[in-house]
Amino acid sequence: MPGLHQKLVGALLALALAACGSTQRYADLPEKNLKVRTAASGTSVVMGVHRLDAKCFAHYEGVVALDRPELDVGLPPGRMSLLVFEFYSFGIIGGTRSTKKEARLLPRAGYRYEARVNYKDSLYSVDIFEIDARGAVRELETSRAAGCQ
């Protein structure tokens, strides 16, 4: 039975998804290659998944609610994706506010990826790491501009 806190988070996420303008869920792939670790206080977080084409235009594919500390997602290997992390806050005074952070990712076959999403005291970060088959970890440069010439 979900507790009050979980119910509240669920309600806020539903509002956030509605505020996104789309409640289309991301059609996940069976093979999970991205683990999203989320630690957020005072906010609700969603991750929009987009396909980036050769001209760097984003094509929306759906949204994933980051309502758990860990979540596994399947992204197509060999295809450029744009992940848009959106932090929502709600207040009786001030309404809904959101901050976005984009991360471009080209998953490679045979590699795993980890996104660390944090929000605390009005400071946020999204860091993405690539992990090879031997477990070696490297942080990725994920700015959209870096991949779009």
Next chain:
Amino acid sequence: MPRPHQAIGAALLLGGCASLFPPQSPEEFRRTAERALLPWSGTIEVARPLREVAAAFEKKAPECLDLTATATIITITNYQEIIQTFVTTYKPTVVASAERVELRVQWRTLGEIRLSAPPAGGAYRLVADAYPLDAGRTRLQWYTVTAAEDFLVLAVRDWATGQNMACPDFTRNW
């Protein structure tokens, strides 16, 4: 001889006049922040060489501070709802010289009315200076617009120490 309340009133008026003329340069901003009744400045020592602090500023400033943020304030009264939207543009600049590295943040809000023109790029919101102390230590000195805890200072201080490279959320604060 002026009475105490007249003296306080005059001081407040003069203080108000000072804010009508925003600092036109980082140096003026530093002086204004230092002269404030409650200091709008602070300093810490960082156990990192200046080049690492500079690299953090160079990386994080364009990533986190070069943006336009929208904040909406809704005031509900007995007979109406007032919605105010503030669109604020922030502009960071990092200036490196032999003796220090400066991070300057300017801001301007769409539609704001000013009696005297702010500098190009907007009024100064924050100036943070990093000075080398020795090969492995740096002194960070900042000047801001408030004596209260400033989320922007917290972020810049964290970048300097390397403890947290998170970006400040300008939709909640400005």
